[in-house]
Amino acid sequence: MERTRREAGLTQEAIARRLDISQAHYSKVSAGLVPLSTKLEKRIRDLLASDKLPPIRSRSTELDEIDKLSAAIRRDTRQLLAKLRAFKSA
Missing domain, CATH: 1.10.260 (434 Repressor (Amino-terminal Domain))
Known part of the structure; x- marks a missing residue:
């Protein structure tokens, strides 16, 4: 085996x-x-x-996907914070 x-x-x-x-x-x-x-x-x-x-997906492929998702979440969070600040200052 x-x-x-x-x-x-x-x-x-x-x-x-x-x-x-x-x-x-x-x-x-x-x-x-x-x-x-x-x-x-x-x-x-x-x-x-x-x-x-x-x-089967390799660990490195999974980590690459996690990195991409993390970057997208950080980007979306920055955009939402910017909109929230603009809303509060209006």
């Missing part, structure tokens, strides 16, 4: 995110520290055998 994951160029985090489990849980399962359920084993095998792995 781990060899196949590495050959696919995927991190434990990437696989865990696609399976909707934590990276810590995936790590424990792959190390044999936690029993592997039949259901999870099938999901892992199906995922690793898939020709088309579903796309």
Whole structure:
């Protein structure tokens, strides 16, 4: 399982995110520290055998989106404050 994951160029985090489990849980399962359920084993095998792995957003992409949203919020806040000041002074 781990060899196949590495050959696919995927991190434990990437696989865990696609399976909707934590990276810590995936790590424990792959190390044999936690029993592997039949259901999870099938999901892992199906995922690793898939020709088309579903796309996953990287952390850097998520951080870029957060930065853009933060900048937009700061801009909108400045505009609202300017309008409020103009309203109060009128």
